[in-house]
Amino acid sequence: MSKEAWGRWGAEDERGALNHIGPAQVRRASALVRSGQTVSLAQPLSPRTPVPKHRAGMQHFMGRDGGDYAAGARRPGGFQFAEDTVVLPLHIGTHIDALCHAWCEDCLYNGFRGQGTRSTSGALRCGIDKMPPIVTRGVLLDLVQLIGAPLGSIGRSDLVRAAEAAQVAIEPGDAVLIRTGWQEAQVGSADVCFDQEPGIDVEAASWLADAGAALVGADNFAIEAIPFPAGTVFPVHQRLIRDFGMPLLEGLVLQALAQHRRSQFLFVAAPLPVVGGTGSPLAPVAIL
Template sequence: MKDAWKRWGAEDERGALNLIGPDEVRRAVSLVKSGEVVSLAQPLSSKTPGPKHRCGLQHFMNRDGGDYAAGGRRPGGFQFSEDSVVMPLHIGTHIDALCHAWYDDELYNGFAGNSIRSTSGASRLGVDKMPPIVTRAVLLDFVQLRGKPLAADYSIGRADLLEAAAAADVQIGRGDAVLIRTGWLESQTGVTDVSFDIEPGIDVEAALWLAERDVALIGADNYAIEVLPFPAGKVFPVHQRLIRDYGVPLLEGLSLEEIASRKRSTFLLMASALPIVGATGSPLAPTAVL
């Protein structure tokens, strides 16, 4: 299937983010009433959990107060600190670039899978090709709808999305960022060995319904957006269909509990990936403006 290929031209590397134009930005900005700002990002530290095949975040101080206590020079009395971070790009709250997942040796828009090289990264569809995101967010709050977090392996289908949209009294449409609160991240609070093998999330039918509504991106408060474990014989089927076939980026690991407490189903969303050339994703700190 090549559902969105060539829709924005043979050289397009932005995918569904093309659906956010000036009209969508103005509509989103018009939602701002109180001016309250809410972060949707997890804090990042060496304690931020991640799947075992990824290294954790490592934080190093290059210059600190101890250097001066040990006799470090302070010309004119000036002192400073600085540090470095080593981390996987798919950790905490992050966005998947369109080069992150594919099948049959073809990326979104027909670009070759071997355009991603270990020596140089992705020459096509890297996160550096992703524009800043300013659009309307639609919050589908299943914790509120069900009165508790979804069961560990609950599969959110099309009918569930329709029910949640009706409860939020919202029509999902062009350029929207659909954010799904499953309660998974909240349920991991205090868990010392988080499992990344089971989580509630959307199924392929739900993913395709959203893509066909012309949404610009899909986010959730879980590890992979989609339900885990996968259906028999499948491996990341939602990633394959959304990223590779429709060019829809995925915003994973969102912190949605605080914004849900504001009882707003739509709001202005602002986010921007780090423009790391050839990278497959980026940590980011998305912000809701009410």
């Protein structure tokens, strides 16, 4: 059983690789801001946002709207308001996986027991509420620009080449964002296939972890290549989430960022602190 990061930040640690981000990394990242322009890296969310078949989609309904007033609802002093409710899975659109999201052999990151994740209580360990706001240097590795599409399995050598093309070295605390082109190809599709996509392999994942990346994100569904190599099941999830305590940021929108030709930028994201949650939708931003 691999335990590369277990105990590195103490036996009770539930933040994992995000411990690589400290005040020095935040200050360094802030110094990258030049124009102050912001670029959203998030998908819009609606009941039409695609999800895999095993996952419920988003529901959105109004609790109070203009129709209530048209039907005679009181308007004290002329005041009117609208409010709505959203029911959605935490792993939808652009979202981040908590360290309790995936485990193997009944062990979460840092050796915590997977049996502590239950529907009645949520995750007792490594829930999304344990994840801090993320402010650090973002690094874009643009495989579309380097190789083109379609892509298959992305290996260590591909990431090395992309980093060299971007003239950047991965350093501790970085948020490494990988553009595969998969999300761009799915936009507007009535039948998104979640059973086949380009993504990194285990060797590439280990290279990022060994370099001290705080998180890895991509513009695809699962970060890793699907179908999986023969005899494996979500090997990159196991390697990064469980072994290294590294959260995965899935479903990014990276085309607009790539058009700015900036390989380094201030990256900001914060998950919803859902107590015991296994992940969270979020709206990450690149500040140029």
